[in-house]
Amino acid sequence: MKNSLLSTINNPADLRQLDEAQLPQVAQELRNFIIDIVSVKEGHLGASLGVVELTIALHYVFDTPNDLLIWDVGHQAYGHKILTGRRENFHTNRQLGGISGFPKRSESIYDAFGVGHSSTSISAALGMAIASNLKGDYDKQHIAVIGDASIASGMAFEGLNHAGVTDANLLVILNDNAIGIDPSVGALKKYLTAVKEGKNPRQNNMIKSLNFDYSGPIDGHDIFAVIKELKRLQKVKGPKFLHIITTKGKGLQQAEENQVKYHAPGKFDATTGEIHIKSEENLPSKYQDVFGLTVLDLAKKNEKIIGITPAMPSGSSLKFMMDALPKRAFDVGIAEQHAVTLAAGMATQGMIVFCNIYSTFLQRAYDQVIHDVALQNLPVIFCLDRAGLVGEDGATHHGVFDLAYLRCIPNMIIYSPLNEIGLQNILYTAQLGLSNPISIRYPRGRGVIADWQSVNFGNYEKIEIGKGICLQKGSKIAILSNGTIGNNVTLAIAKMQHPETIAHYDFSFVKPLDESLLHVIFTKFENIITLEDGVIKGGFGSGILDFASSCNYISKIKILGIPDEFIEQGTVDELQQYCKIDVKSLEILFSSY
Template sequence: MLKNLLSNIQTPTDLRLLDEAQLPQLAQELRDFIIDIVSVKEGHLGASLGVVELTIALHYVFNTPEDLLIWDVGHQAYGHKILTGRRENFHTNRQLNGISGFPKRSESEYDAFGVGHSSTSISAALGMALASNLKGDFEKQHIAVIGDASIASGMAFEGLNHAGVTNANLLVILNDNAIGIDPSVGALKNYLTAVKEGKNPKQNNMIKSLNFNYSGPIDGNDIFAVTKELKRLQKIKGPKFLHVITIKGKGLQQAEENQVQYHAPGKFDRITGDIIPKSEENLPPKYQDVFGLTILDLAQKNQKIVGITPAMPTGSSLKFMMEALPERAFDVGIAEQHAVTLAAGMATQGMMVFCNIYSTFLQRAYDQVIHDVALQNLPVIFCLDRAGLVGEDGATHHGVFDIAYLRCIPNLIIYAPTNEIALQNIFYTAQLGLEHPIAIRYPRGRGIIKNWKENHFGQYQKIEIGKAYTIKEGSEIAVLSNGTIGNNVNLALNELGNPEAIAHYDFPFVKPLDENTLHQLFKKFKFIITIEDGTIIGGFGSAILEFAAQNNYNNNIKTLGIPDKFIEQGTINELQQCCEIDVKTLKSLFLSYINK
């Protein structure tokens, strides 16, 4: 029986003691280990399986952590984590108080740069390489591993453009598997496909034209070929570019054949590879599906509607429209800045543009939101999926800053629905025509209405812009909620027997605020509590405090929401507990106010 290699590797130093002939066995063990853990604990599977050989080769050839290795996005870094001292606690991946699902500087000296959003690796590695030059260290290696979907982003090209005129000791490795989360799109993807097929003459190589020493494409799942080429490139100074071809999901048949589904498949059978089905019977819809189905229905009735997403057609459910109306739904690749300004351009021509971007990713297009949309007062409809706490993806993916960073922008309407019906109604209202752009924020996961589609889909009602609603009357304390976190308030009050002292009001519009209702509430209630699933600083609660100050109200105001720190990974319920906005904590808070 072959000796188990992986169990004896605590760090890459141990890895480098192996004979090169043993590396294929280690690759199989590492692949099996990832499958065993992720099948039970869940996480990002396909990307890490595809780069097992590349991961081993990088740590085998280069002297990490002295040589600096950066994984773009980080979906593919599970093997890296396992080989760099985190094998024994890898089962805690993405869990509360466990290891992060992405590379993180504070977690390991082998994580040279924290990532989670795409296309940052080349700029970061170049910065490190130039810093090494300034310190007189010309032997240190700096390696950026970037996927073909991520390299299409503008930031990646900015890094390549700069690197090509430096003498930086930089190696960019293109992990080309023709897919990010969804299949890669665009002219660059077509170019890379042609290169792989040998159709492009070498003198036409766009990477060479940027002054990179280009090599490849080579088989990234052939560990001997990768190791050999890395050893050769290790001796070459200046900017270098290695094009490797890998298979996402390599080693698990279903993951190879269904790469979108097995990007993060949930629990699955580690032997057969079959995904363990979750019963969706009698469950409320996913908010993303409310978006996808509603926009398709509206688009079939309104020829001016178009949809845009930066590389997330499946995650946003724009896929429904892309399949039914492909000429009016656009996946622009990982290019949030382009997506926003593209939407602005379409809006100038009278199109009703639904631009669907995850809340955390819209941060990457902030200037475009201000200058290209709001400054010109173009009625772009921003659909901010994954707003609020998103769970196991952690700090890089929580959508908790959008209210704060959008609220200060003139002309922009900000809306958060309490449930599925409100969400489809605001989509309906927006496509009727607004005088301003609007940001509609809604969470990851499911709603609260089990029979939403059967009993409510398509029964649209126009929403009055800027209006708040009374959910529950009360006599002493007013709770003001924004968005779906208001459902936690409802549950807490229900479990307390709906005490007469506490009133609950839904303020779906953070901007414009319903000031008429606010004046009434501040005159009636001594105690005001605000709650939101965004950052307290600059958020909905801050808007209420500003209103109170501007109008000389001296009511006792308490703001609840996400505290002034980065929230790590865990289940949404666990993280709500950490932020003290879960049902149990709210019950205790409300009781304390009643007792006062």
């Protein structure tokens, strides 16, 4: 039995002490280490398995951290973390108080740039390279590793376009495995496939035409070939581009064969790769499936309905519609700005467009939401999945800013359903023909109604825009909640000795607010508490404060939500406890009045 090499590597300097012939053993041990930990602790599996050889080669050839290495998105950076001093605590990955699932500058000097959203690596590395030139450090290396799905994003091309007219010492490595979370799409994918298959003539190389020194494609799992090419490129000045071919999930057969499922498979058997199936019997459906199935049902009845998602057909469950009505449902790749303006263009022609984007990713298309949709008052239906705290993905992925950044936009309607029935009904209402754009936000994970389809599916009710609802009458304090976090209020009240003292109102509409109901509440109650799963600065609670101030009400208002800080990783329950918006914290607070 060979002695472990990985256990002797505490940083890349240790790795560089090894003979090159020993590196395949390191690759096998690193791959096994990732599989063993992720099988138990969960996380992003396939992407990191696919770049094991590349990761080792990069740290073996380049003088990290003096040379700067940036991983696009970060799903593929587990091997990087393990080789850069985090092997011993890698088991804490994505856990409360543990290491982040993504590269993070405050965590390690080897994490040159924090990444969680895609397509930022080229611009960041170029900025560093230009800065190095200005400082006279012309030998410093700057490497951006980007996937074939991420490089299709507009921002990546903006970086390439600029880099090609500089003398920056920049190396862009395209990790081409033909898949992001779902399979890559678009004309660029077809171009890269042609290059890989040798069908594209070299004189028609689009990367060369952008003034990059292009090499490849080479086998990204041939560690000796990768090292040889990296050493050659190390001596080449200016912008360089290396195209490598890898297999996502490399080294675990099931992960290679089912790359979508094994992107983040949950717990699985490290030996066989078999995923441990959680019993879903009698569990409520995921909100994404409520969206996907409802939109498909509506689309079958209304031929004007269109579905759009930027690279998240499985995660958003728009895949139901894409499979059944492929001509009316579009995956546009990692291109949120394009998705929003594409939806706007369709809306001008009378189409009813459901544009499904994760809350955290709509931030990437903010100008388009304002300039192309709201300013023209086009009735695009934004469906914001993963709103609120999302758990282990952490600060880069929490959808906690949307209420604040959308509430200030004129013409925008904002609705957060209390449960699955509310989500179905607002989707139905939106396609009946609104005169304004609407943002419908709902959380990651499961709903609260075990058999929601038998309750309401296909038998939808029109919702009155801007209407709040009294869920429970009370005598002492009024709780105003927005969205699914309101279910925590219901559970907290049920645990109290005197629940009759608490009035609970569901303000699913943050914009427009139900001002007539607010007048009733402020006239009756001296103490009012607002609750949201978004930031307290500028969100729903701020809207209630604005109303109270404008109407000269003097009731005491307490705002509960996400504090003015970036919330790190942990389970949703743990993070709700931290923010004091979990059931127990609410029960204690309510009982103190």
